[in-house]
Amino acid sequence: MNIKIQYYAQLREARGQSEEIYSTRAQTARDLYLELKQRYNFPLEVCELQIAIGDQLGDWNAPLIQDDVVTFLPPVGGG
Amino acid sequence: MFRLQTEAIDLNLASQALLDPSCGAMVSFEGWVRNHHEGERVLFLEYEAFEGLCVNEAQKLHQETLDRFDIKHLSCVHRVGRCEIGTLVVWVGVSSDHRKEAFDACEYFINQLKVRLPIWKKETYTDGSATWVKCLACHEHSKVH
Numbered sequence A: 001m002n003i004k005i006q007y008y009a010q011l012r013e014a015r016g017q018s019e020e021i022y023s024t025r026a027q028t029a030r031d032l033y034l035e036l037k038q039r040y041n042f043p044l045e046v047c048e049l050q051i052a053i054g055d056q057l058g059d060w061n062a063p064l065i066q067d068d069v070v071t072f073l074p075p076v077g078g079g
Numbered sequence B: 001m002f003r004l005q006t007e008a009i010d011l012n013l014a015s016q017a018l019l020d021p022s023c024g025a026m027v028s029f030e031g032w033v034r035n036h037h038e039g040e041r042v043l044f045l046e047y048e049a050f051e052g053l054c055v056n057e058a059q060k061l062h063q064e065t066l067d068r069f070d071i072k073h074l075s076c077v078h079r080v081g082r083c084e085i086g087t088l089v090v091w092v093g094v095s096s097d098h099r100k101e102a103f104d105a106c107e108y109f110i111n112q113l114k115v116r117l118p119i120w121k122k123e124t125y126t127d128g129s130a131t132w133v134k135c136l137a138c139h140e141h142s143k144v145h
Helices: A009-015 A029-040 B011-018 B051-068 B099-116 B136-140
Strands: A002-006 A019-023 A050-053 A069-073 B002-005 B025-032 B040-049 B073-079 B081-084 B088-096 B119-125 B130-133
Touching: A002 A029, A029 A050, A029 A069, B002 B051, B011 B025, B011 B073, B011 B088, B025 B099, B040 B073, B051 B073, B051 B099, B073 B099, B088 B099
Parallel strands: A002 A069, B002 B073
Antiparallel strands: A002 A019, A050 A069, B025 B088, B040 B081, B040 B119, B073 B088, B119 B130
């Protein structure tokens, strides 16, 4: 299935772009991140991140659906 | 009300949402870019945000703060993009009947903003190096975001 992935901060820099359409067989956001981490050598572990599906915080273990918009959120630092 | 913006924060405009003849107190917090962090000399900051999620989470935090404290109005503006030393980067304003609830609500909102909203800050130092800054409170408590 195709998933739209958005990247911010460290992950955007590591990937070299802010979003992409990615074809995967990963069933969950956790599996997807582990696949991407290995492929792009991402510097952050799952335990350091939050996950968003669309514009809402999501569950790492929820099943992914075709055309989901997935965002991996590095540790925040606003203010 | 919560807003992300690239342009300078207009305090007169931001505080309009707080005006209310029943309020006897207004408390505000201003966050500025300082020129040092943990012994490093900071040259400038860059903020980026996931706007859709940020606005959703800010609305939840706004309502949560209204429910938790006896206040009338709360407003917040946060900058994104490059910000030089001395720049006002975040403003939180609260109005209420009396001052104590406004002080408490303002502190609560900014504390929660720093650990909950998807906003990222990159510091560039005078030696040319740069780093993404984690929320200090979360780092100290090893909190997973």
